[in-house]
Amino acid sequence: MTNIWLIGQLQSELPLNVLLPTTGDVLRMFFYYHQVEKKTVPESAKLSSDKVMDMWNKARIPTTYLTHVVEKVKSVVDDYKLIKKNKNRQSEAQRAREKEFEEKEHMLFDIAHQHAMQLIRIQEDIEFLEDQRGSRRMQMSGIDKDLTKKEERTEQRKCKEEERKEREQERMTESTSLHLSSSDDSDSEQQDTEDNYEIKIPVYYKKQISEVEDSLSSSASKKTLTVQDMLSSPDVASALDRINLSDRKFTVLAAAIAQASGQDIRDTSLSRSTIHRKRQQHRSTIDSSIRQQFQ
Template structure:
């Protein structure tokens, strides 16, 4: 008596039907496990979580470089939520590339000599994939939007994640979010004031030759929101540089001349301050592109004072009667 097809697991053509166990083993990643479509949990991601998400995404897209970027953006979401400063996004991609290359080398060399390396790799898979900046703890301590208690909690959480990993991230910090929103509103008001000041300047200033002090602004400025089990970060880290344009004749700017006179800054001091600002750009500004010297500052300030004096004389309305006082010693 022949066994039925359901009992033998074979179809009419004699091929074995794939079961759920065979499908899982076919998709399982060496040493890592099954790929994952998202990074879940309320802790900073481990190396295993990062690799699982990477392999799932690269299998779908087929573009390894884009997958590195996608994975890093998802991981950074957790670090932003924890308010912990990280290395640059480019540095994260390079670190992830090295991790993938290490895994690839272990996959290719499955011999006894590599056994110790494999065991060492497996023991680190469930540890934190640490992309924290070298001054991450310092950055938390200097954050003026956090209370002393919040700072202690953030530092303790980061140290825990690098060790036993018993702590969890809580929900959104409403107090911190309120402070952050107020800070952003103040920045926006300041920008609006600067915009109104620029609109009030004479139109002739538009024809002044301009030069750029280019700052190191990465192309990937904002992190995209991804399908994760938790909400995106409470705030996005601001890049340390911005791109601005400065006039070549910067010492002739009315705002700069007025400030120098109001603060009683000497010509040498104002030139030194401007030069230091230009050199602090990234890359440093070329001072030879600007007209900055003590004599230039002197002429610019003298011209500005004459203009202010002339304007005040024109606006002055003499009274009908006046009393004049003088020193009698000066009269012969």
């Protein structure tokens, strides 16, 4: 196997022991991927980080994010390369840096979450992490089969819950689509009904319409319908009653029609009280006319 200055013999896996990996363990695995398997620096750092995190997960200690672990691996590699670059120097500073780095290699490659001590619930795990950061005398216990089964059941419940939510979401989406389709059909049918609907005009109104048509046909030219014409028309008043349009709403409508026809409404008396009074007059006239027809 290949040996590297200050690092030692390369290894493709972390040592099969009951301790968390040291910085030296990580470096030996990194350079195995980088020099033996010819991986790039990012690839080697990623592969090494994955295996380190697996070991920490087995110890059930919360870790930082994978991206942070990868960056930490690269940082340690950069430190090593800087020291190696000056390995031929015999200065005391160089010797001190080499010694410091060798001591660091035997220390924990710490990737614990910054709030790990608050997140860990088992006191024994807290004590194990503290030991690994120091004397490293404690060892990981065997795999807790009961806890593992419990975590597997929890994960299964989470998966089932996610599947249930997905099915519910799909059902709601289908229901919404059907509702929209039904609404479109209903609106279409309603529109068809409105288009085909014909208003039956009473005898009195037919007479009024006939007189108006005769008057229009005998005129040489047609004049623009004014607000006063609308207010004076019993047909308009009757139509307003049939569609149950309030005096206030008709005031707004009449003003809009007048403006669209080019009439200056400032020259016209147009108010809610005026319209109400006119409609009352038309109702009285129409009522009297109908009574006379049936006498």
